[in-house]
Amino acid sequence: MDQFAYRKGELYCEDVRIADLAAEFGTPLWVYSRASLLGSFHEIRNAFAAAEPVICYSVKANSNLSILRLMNEAGSSFDVVSGGELFRVKQAGADTSRVAFAGVGKTDDEIRFGLESNILMFNVESEAELDAIAAVAGEMQRTAPVALRLNPNIDAKTHVKTTTGKKGNKFGMDIERAGQLADKVLADDRLSLIGIHMHLGSPILTTDPYARAVKKGVEVVQKFRDAGHDTNWINLGGGFGINYKQNEAPPAAAFAEVIVPAIREANCRLALEPGRSICGNAGVLISRTIFTKREGGRLFIIQDAAMNDLARPAMYDAFHRIWPVKPAVAAPEDFEAEISGCEPADVVGPVCESGDVLAKDRWLPETHRGDLICTFSAGAYGTTMSSNYNSRPRGAEVLVDGGEFRLIRRRETYEELVKNEVFD
Ligand SMILES: *Cc1c(COP(=O)(O)O)cnc(C)c1O
Numbered sequence: 001m002d003q004f005a006y007r008k009g010e011l012y013c014e015d016v017r018i019a020d021l022a023a024e025f026g027t028p029l030w031v032y033s034r035a036s037l038l039g040s041f042h043e044i045r046n047a048f049a050a051a052e053p054v055i056c057y058s059v060k061a062n063s064n065l066s067i068l069r070l071m072n073e074a075g076s077s078f079d080v081v082s083g084g085e086l087f088r089v090k091q092a093g094a095d096t097s098r099v100a101f102a103g104v105g106k107t108d109d110e111i112r113f114g115l116e117s118n119i120l121m122f123n124v125e126s127e128a129e130l131d132a133i134a135a136v137a138g139e140m141q142r143t144a145p146v147a148l149r150l151n152p153n154i155d156a157k158t159h160v161k162t163t164t165g166k167k168g169n170k171f172g173m174d175i176e177r178a179g180q181l182a183d184k185v186l187a188d189d190r191l192s193l194i195g196i197h198m199h200l201g202s203p204i205l206t207t208d209p210y211a212r213a214v215k216k217g218v219e220v221v222q223k224f225r226d227a228g229h230d231t232n233w234i235n236l237g238g239g240f241g242i243n244y245k246q247n248e249a250p251p252a253a254a255f256a257e258v259i260v261p262a263i264r265e266a267n268c269r270l271a272l273e274p275g276r277s278i279c280g281n282a283g284v285l286i287s288r289t290i291f292t293k294r295e296g297g298r299l300f301i302i303q304d305a306a307m308n309d310l311a312r313p314a315m316y317d318a319f320h321r322i323w324p325v326k327p328a329v330a331a332p333e334d335f336e337a338e339i340s341g342c343e344p345a346d347v348v349g350p351v352c353e354s355g356d357v358l359a360k361d362r363w364l365p366e367t368h369r370g371d372l373i374c375t376f377s378a379g380a381y382g383t384t385m386s387s388n389y390n391s392r393p394r395g396a397e398v399l400v401d402g403g404e405f406r407l408i409r410r411r412e413t414y415e416e417l418v419k420n421e422v423f424d
Pocket residue numbers: 058060061079081102103199201202203237238239240273274275276277380
């Protein structure tokens with residue numbers, strides 16, 4: 001069920017009026033629904049239940065401590081890609097023994113931090129990294145659990161900047177190299193080859209790439225087992241698409257259908273690293289119209305959220321539904337159709353870049369100074385990719401639960417913008 005819906009002509013999150021939140025906390029404002037976060041997590045867990053997966057919520061999608069705590073309480077573990085993310089998981093009070101640690105450039109300090117935290121697996125992306133992990137584990141007199149990250153050369157048909165499992169990307173290694181590294185691990189008692197890892201890209205809107213990936217994964221695990229490794233984990237990463245528009249993404253059950261039987265047949269343990277599919281549609285970005293202007297034959301709606309807040313449209317040409325919080329006209333089902341009472345507009349921010357556009361050429365109802373606007377599906381890769389570009393303080397974050405809500409991150413102040421600068 002969509003937790004962001006219009007009732008009597010205005011937008012609510014669960015049972016809370018969005019306009020009330022904007023009045024109390026100001027804009028730009030990120031609003032998350034607890035029911036939606038938990039609902040998506042449970043949908044994935046239930047869909048994959050027959051494989052009893054370890055679900056490692058991908059911290060980089062949304063790393064707010066309150067969201068991490070919620071995920072931990074729901075029974076999720078975590079996928080981290082840096083020491084900073086591992087620190088966040090610990091700050092949130094979560095158990096780190098089921099954490100997966102990915103990333104092509106782990107430093108010795110990060111490797112040490114992972115080993116101290118007794119994580120489940122390092123997703124190893126190169127021979128040099130394997131050597132570094134062995135060296136640090138040796139110093140600590142530990143055995144490091146490693147999963148080799150395969151680049152299965154599968155085109156996940158997503159944006160060039162978000163495809164990660166295709167030949168020529170910086171991620172992972174080809175299957176031949178994985179075989180060579182496996183031989184190396186076998187001869188090294190500082191390392192244990194517990195599994196393989198793949199992350200194909202994001203967002204993925206068909207199940208076929210996963211069907212092919214799991215097939216390749218099972219073959220590789222078989223080879224490792226034949227060579228004498230105790231290899232059980234297949235970590236298929238994240239990447240499950242979500243509905244940014246209408247109903248373009250398959251449900252979790254469709255992904256499970258192509259993954260679970262192969263995992264069970266191979267008698268493997270399954271790990272998943274969903275990020276976007278848990279928090280993407282659980283959050284929105286609320287902004288306020290500053291001005292409108294007509295120039296060069298176009299209507300511009302200039303509002304107070306910008307590319308520094310939500311980078312996805314500028315970075316990936318991503319589509320986000322946008323509609324006023326109290327619209328004069330109800331949105332068409334696809335938020336795009338040319339309907340009467342609307343006209344095409346560009347929704348832009350105040351940042352000094354032509355690319356600072358949240359939506360281009362969108363049919364929107366008449367908008368005035370002060371009107372609140374909602375950018376939907378902003379819960380993933382929103383705040384975590386935000387910056388202070390143009391010295392803009394980052395917005396506040398609020399978590400809604402039924403008729404209640406809680407501030408989970410204060411709006412940044414001007415003082416905080418300069419606090420780390422050494423200036424005397
Ligand atoms: C980003 C990332 C994920 C999460 O991807 P989503 O599309 O948010 O599900 C999972 N695993 C790894 C290794 C990643 O880099």
